């Protein structure tokens with residue numbers, strides 16, 4: 442799963458979204474090269490979650506183009522959905538969005554594990570039921586992934602028997618088992634007790650080192666600095682500043698970024 | 710009190726429960742749940758016609774007396790050429806009735822499953838129907854156990870109304886013995902006692918099932 446080239450896995454152009462009269466995204470551009478990690482930061486309500494949800498088809502943007510690259514350029518093509526193109530019928534659009542969603546996987550802030558399924562069942566549900574891959578193969582992979590995040594012995598436990606940190610690691614494994622092109626994390630540690638945060642961040646850091654392409658919404662600035670290739674600061678539905686983590690977090694150019702980073706650092 | 714009559718009538722009454730009340734309740738409940746599931750899914754559908762029909766159904770069932778529903782089916786339908794025996798009439802009336810009440814319970818249970826569960830289902834690539842079937846309904850089922858058990862317990866008692874369309878169940882046996890012996894107090898109290906015992910057993914079972922299912926429900 443190591444990066445072999447630097448073509449973009451994700452390209453977003455002019456993403457726009459309003460909820461009624463509340464315009465939440467005002468033309469977002471985003472490019473994530475293969476194997477790179479982008480950290481999305483910004484104040485509450487700035488539209489970070491809405492971006493991730495749009496990429497995963499959980500929210501229907503009003504306009505903008507989203508392209509997700511192919512795993513293997515020789516057999517697959519990059520997939521583009523143009524949300525501004527009103528000609529597409531509702532059904533055709535739903536099919537496009539479903540195809541787009543198949544290429545990414547999301548880790549939720551509140552884990553959203555299936556409470557009526559065991560850890561293993563949570564992980565294999567998508568690959569077996571949706572992707573129709575052979576169960577034995579999927580189970581073997583799932584067990585390996587669970588072992589990697591230190592949860593081999595929890596395979597038959599139910600979510601309610603796990604700590605928040607363990608649940609979130611299952612959430613990550615569930616996403617990985619889908620073999621996505623792109624991993625999306627929405628504040629993966631903000632619902633956790635402080636002492637459980639590091640284990641989860643360590644797992645994400647490992648995935649970054651391994652070459653997964655990721656977009657991470659986070660308030661953990663130290664983590665973003667260590668892990669992200671690029672930091673994107675947004676406010677009020679626009680990207681205010683972007684650049685290498687060291688620059689945006691240490692020497693932000695924009696006043697709004699400076700204020701935000703200062704406020705977050707002081708909170709800690 | 711005539712204890713001989715108590716004991717001698719106990720056998721026929723229990724038989725009435727075993728051959729009438731209990732199978733009538735079970736059959737009506739199972740069919741009623743099926744109807745309820747369909748109506749509940751119609752009601753949460755984004756299709757206006759489907760949700761409208763579902764809403765109308767629930768409104769009619771809940772807005773009219775069960776006894777009237779029973780009489781319309783048994784005494785009314787023959788007027789338009791549909792003549793049904795007591796048993797099928799009773800099963801149809803009770804399951805339609807349970808369907809209306811349980812539909813609301815199931816709908817509320819579906820709506821009580823956190824939105825994140827739908828989203829997680831979609832995230833792993835499931836369609837709306839797949840998510841409903843594999844992710845949402847199993848959780849909704851657990852939430853609906855307590856209210857559905859109550860519906861079942863009510864149904865067991867309501868089946869006594871079937872005596873009015875000549876179904877041989879517990880209460881009709883009591884009526885027959887009473888008419889013959891004139892011991893109304895004894896026999897109706899005896900019938901009440903048997904209903905009570907059945908309901909006690911059911912509510913004990915309900916408590917146990919609830920305890921077991923409780924833990925798998927999402928926060």
Ligand SMILES: Nc1ncnc2c1ncn2[C@@H]1O[C@H](COP(=O)(O)OP(=O)(O)OP(=O)(O)O)[C@@H](O)[C@H]1O
Nearest residue numbers: 460463465483484485486487488489490491492628
């Ligand atoms: N389903 C919705 N319906 C209406 N408004 C919504 C909906 N989802 C989000 N919003 C609004 O969109 C804006 C952006 O929300 P979003 O969740 O994307 O922000 P965020 O940057 O993720 O914030 P936070 O850091 O608090 O998670 C907010 O004003 C929010 O109230």
Ligand SMILES: [Mg+2]
Nearest residue numbers: 489490491627
């Ligand atoms: Mg958010």
